[in-house]
Amino acid sequence: METVQKKPVRLIAAVCNNNGIGKDGKMPWNLPSEFQYFLKTVTTVSRPGKMNLMIWGKRCWQSHPETTFPLANALHVVLSTKLKTVPDHAHFLCQDLESAVRLASQPPLADLIETIWIIGGTQVYEHALKHPWCDLVYLTDIMADFECDVFFPEFDRGLFKLQENFSGVPSGIQEENGIKYKCQVFKREIGDAV
Known part of the structure; x- marks a missing residue:
């Protein structure tokens, strides 16, 4: 039986x-420093040679400007x-979230991948929030009203608790x-059950 290395699954969104x-396939706001924070968060690894796996829904992938790529320390x-076929600049194509998570947690990628980042859209976020390995949700609160046609799913704020003074944030x-x-x-509160 193949060994599975559990990886942290983390969501990031504004x-x-x-x-x-x-x-309309774009960010409704223009916040370059918030975008730099996003890039720094998803490309940070603990040591050279490690990589993070970024999981994108198809529409989310197609809506990102090509100038975003390549990203340091990231496989897509x-x-x-x-x-x-695998889209330009991406490395893998999977049918669902579970197969993408499995890809990162089994050989040959298991020793390379540190963190699995969920980039969107709505459906991918919904599935990731329910994944047992999902431990953190990085959510930038844009304190304004914008007209949108894509939304971040509601999630259980009793299960995921807001953290104060989180490192790197x-x-x-x-x-x-x-x-x-x-x-x-927001960090998933782990109950007493193991």
């Missing part, structure tokens, strides 16, 4: 007042049941281009 995350999986309210935002991390 959401405005109505939980919106996108409009695109989820799709329709695509037959800017504290307090930031402001850029007249828009206030707050970088937050």
Whole structure:
């Protein structure tokens, strides 16, 4: 039987007042420093030679500007049941979240991958929030109203608790281009059951 190395599954998103995350395939806001924080978070590894696996839904992948790639220390999986070939700049194509997580936790990638990052969209986030390995949700609160057509799913804030002063996360309210935002991390509370 193949050995499975459990990997942390983490979600990252920026959401405005109505939980919106996108409009017409684009970010509704322009916050370069928040985007730099996103990039730094998903590309940080504990030592050279390690990589993170980023999981993208097909539409989310297609909506990102090509100038985003390549990203340091990152391998990309695109989820799709329709695509037959791996999209440009991506490394893998999987049909669902579970097969992408399995890819990262079994040979040959198991020793290379540190963290699995869920980049979106809505359905991928929904599945990831239910995944037993999901431990953290990095959620930037964009403190403004934007018209959106894609939304971050509701999640159990009793199960995922807001953390104070989380390492590597800017504290307090930031402001850029007249828009206030707050970088937050929610951690899954592990019960007594093992």
